[in-house]
Amino acid sequence: MRKIGDHAVVLGAGMAGLLAARVLSDAYGRVTILERDPLPGTAGDRRGVPQGRHAHLLVPGGTEILDQLFPGLLDELAAGGVPVVRDLAEFHFAPAGRPLNLRGRPAGPFICQASRPYLEGHVRTRVRAMPTVAIVDRCEVVGLSNDSTRDRVTGVRVVRAGGDAGELVDADLVIDATGRGSRTPNWLAAIGYDRPPEERLTIQMRYATRHLRRRPDALGGAKVIGIGAEPSRPTGLVMFAQEDHRWILTAMGYDGHHPPTDPQAFLAFIEAIAPPDVFAEIRDAEPLDGIVGHRFPANVRRRYDRMRRFPDGLLVIGDAACSTNPAYALGMSVAAVQAAVLRETLAGGDRDLARRFLRAAAKPAGVAWEFAVGGDLALPSVPGPRPLPGRVLNAYVARVQAAAEHDPVIAGRLLRVVSLQDPPTRLFRPSTAIPVLLRSLRRRPAAPVDAGAVDTPVIGPRA
Numbered sequence: 344m345r346k347i348g349d350h351a352v353v354l355g356a357g358m359a360g361l362l363a364a365r366v367l368s369d370a371y372g373r374v375t376i377l378e379r380d381p382l383p384g385t386a387g388d389r390r391g392v393p394q395g396r397h398a399h400l401l402v403p404g405g406t407e408i409l410d411q412l413f414p415g416l417l418d419e420l421a422a423g424g425v426p427v428v429r430d431l432a433e434f435h436f437a438p439a440g441r442p443l444n445l446r447g448r449p450a451g452p453f454i455c456q457a458s459r460p461y462l463e464g465h466v467r468t469r470v471r472a473m474p475t476v477a478i479v480d481r482c483e484v485v486g487l488s489n490d491s492t493r494d495r496v497t498g499v500r501v502v503r504a505g506g507d508a509g510e511l512v513d514a515d516l517v518i519d520a521t522g523r524g525s526r527t528p529n530w531l532a533a534i535g536y537d538r539p540p541e542e543r544l545t546i547q548m549r550y551a552t553r554h555l556r557r558r559p560d561a562l563g564g565a566k567v568i569g570i571g572a573e574p575s576r577p578t579g580l581v582m583f584a585q586e587d588h589r590w591i592l593t594a595m596g597y598d599g600h601h602p603p604t605d606p607q608a609f610l611a612f613i614e615a616i617a618p619p620d621v622f623a624e625i626r627d628a629e630p631l632d633g634i635v636g637h638r639f640p641a642n643v644r645r646r647y648d649r650m651r652r653f654p655d656g657l658l659v660i661g662d663a664a665c666s667t668n669p670a671y672a673l674g675m676s677v678a679a680v681q682a683a684v685l686r687e688t689l690a691g692g693d694r695d696l697a698r699r700f701l702r703a704a705a706k707p708a709g710v711a712w713e714f715a716v717g718g719d720l721a722l723p724s725v726p727g728p729r730p731l732p733g734r735v736l737n738a739y740v741a742r743v744q745a746a747a748e749h750d751p752v753i754a755g756r757l758l759r760v761v762s763l764q765d766p767p768t769r770l771f772r773p774s775t776a777i778p779v780l781l782r783s784l785r786r787r788p789a790a791p792v793d794a795g796a797v798d799t800p801v802i803g804p805r806a
């Protein structure tokens with residue numbers, strides 16, 4: 344790719360920041376990542392990514408891009424003991440309570456179940472090895488600097504551990520990847536711009552997680568088990584096999600149904616959700632640590648793509664722009680798709696870069712937003728407006744899910760959409776819509792299948 348600038352600065356060394364830095368290294372002479380946390384040498388929990396202690400699944404749309412950006416990464420993770428679903432028979436997926444019929448669908452590297460710190464640690468090691476990328480940790484970004492016309496961001500103000508307050512770092516391009524707590528709205532206001540319009544759906548979700556030792560033959564060798572929330576029970580759980588022969592078990596609950604962190608109460612919470620064989624495995628497994636909680640108050644989307652005035656030289660990526668209910672397991676994959684979008688945008692040169700990128704990056708974020716907000720609003724306990732188009736859409740998706748229980752072709756198409764490999768519009772093409780609607784005319788959609796056995800787990804709230 345043609346170089347379009349000398350120096351790009353990435354704020355934050357989380358997943359979005361690392362992936363952005365990898366892409367920027369093709370278009371800028373050098374890239375510097377500024378990270379507030381002290382970074383561990385390899386994998387390790389850290390303060391700036393508290394969600395990293397909870398179940399993180401990388402769905403195929405994200406896996407494919409990571410493997411393109413870092414060739415061989417998936418094999419490297421698998422060689423390190425990370426379970427990777429390569430055969431769809433190992434993957435039991437029932438969005439909205441309906442198990443997909445994936446018989447006869449092609450297998451291949453599919454879902455990566457590394458723990459978040461392990462995955463991030465490996466990606467960070469790859470990025471660190473790039474000769475034109477530097478990662479500076481213990482360096483907090485505290486504001487933007489701009490030129491005299493205020494039309495262009497020219498760098499950032501940072502505070503380094505033990506250093507002077509307000510040191511300037513110059514850059515041709517600044518990309519904010521500081522996550523959900525991003526302060527770019529305030530920083531923009533400080534240099535004379537509006538804040539971005541913000542969309543928010545309050546869900547008051549809480550998560551509680553513990554690791555368990557895993558018997559390799561447990562639960563018929565299943566690698567992923569998920570039981571989603573449903574209108575009559577706004578709670579759920581996911582359990583993935585991970586590196587080091589362990590399960591990660593994350594329980595979740597909407598407002599008023601939060602998972603407890605006391606071990607006995609946590610088990611009772613799990614018992615009320617899990618089928619008997621899954622509960623027995625959890626109850627009898629050796630706990631490897633204590634139970635940690637996490638609050639997720641709201642889906643939040645900052646519409647930088649809709650701002651009338653936006654400075655040159657600044658982009659926003661990942662959770663900093665859009666953070667959705669983790670029950671849908673899409674945040675890291677959206678960051679990966681946005682990194683691919685960044686690569687395409689940079690290939691078009693730096694003219695109007697911010698506007699072109701922010702608009703294009705809003706599309707994958709919008710897909711995750713529609714999945715999350717649509718699914719959350721399917722639960723009566725989540726307050727919020729439910730306009731007619733959304734209800735019609737949910738009704739159609741319920742019919743696609745019903746058809747996917749029986750039709751492997753439709754199941755495969757649905758799986759590609761919820762995994763961010765294909766756009767949702769694929770489900771509205773005549774080749775899918777006609778068989779779906781004919782089937783629903785023949786018989787009304789059956790009630791969602793109860794997650795009563797380990798071979799029919801569910802991920803995400805039921806529609």
Ligand SMILES: Cc1cc2nc3c(=O)[nH]c(=O)nc-3n(C[C@H](O)[C@H](O)[C@H](O)COP(=O)(O)OP(=O)(O)OC[C@H]3O[C@@H](n4cnc5c(N)ncnc54)[C@H](O)[C@@H]3O)c2cc1C
Pocket residue numbers: 354355356357358359360377378379380390391392394395397398399400401402482483484485520521522523550637639660661662663669671672673674675676677678
């Ligand atoms: C409980 C839970 C479970 C989840 N499960 C999944 C899942 O299964 N699958 C999935 O894809 N996603 C999941 N997610 C979402 C996922 O964690 C995020 O979408 C993803 O981490 C986004 O990455 P990011 O790089 O944008 O932000 P982050 O990972 O939050 O990284 C932001 C980085 O910026 C740094 N930083 C912040 N402020 C500053 C500053 N001022 N100066 C310098 N550095 C700064 C932070 O220290 C951090 O390193 C889950 C989230 C939660 C809460």
